[in-house]
Amino acid sequence: MTETTGSRQSAQTRSRLHRVFTSRQSRWLLVIAILVGIGGYVVGLNIAYLDIAAARQAIQTLRADNQKLKTQISDQNATQVALQNKLTTTEASLEAIVPSKNTYDIKPNQSMIVAGGRLTIGLIGSPTNESVNININGKRQSAATGDVIKIALDPPTTCQIRVQSFDMFRVILAASCAQSQ
8 A cells, every 4th residue: 555655646746847847937937047047157257256356466466565675675784784884984983083991092102191190101103013112101111912011100099001902003002090908
């Protein structure tokens, strides 16, 4: 009995499908559904194409901006190097004019008052290969690089003059005074 019921139901289902596909209204619905599907597909492709075109345009813009930024960075690096060189030169010039604290650059036949006015130091003539002749408060001293000359001004004050370096055109000295206890 179940077999006859099952075959009757499948026959009824087939006849309904046959009526749906053979009726004029159903055919139009099927054609409209196919056209809507094709139209949706075409619209989807167009939207995807527009998105891809916008992405390509954005990439071109970003590449141009990237190139501009690379050029700016290169220019800024060159400017930075030039400014660093200028700073180094300026620092060297400043060091030559105003040396480090208690360090003095003395040229031949030039004298300076140093150590808070306690000492007068002068370079006598040009330095030789081995030594320099220094006049300290009217007394002539001969010294080489690294030599330390101690001068006792009065019982509580002692000054030291150290020859840091010299060449044919100058001598660099460090001079300081301290109170002895």
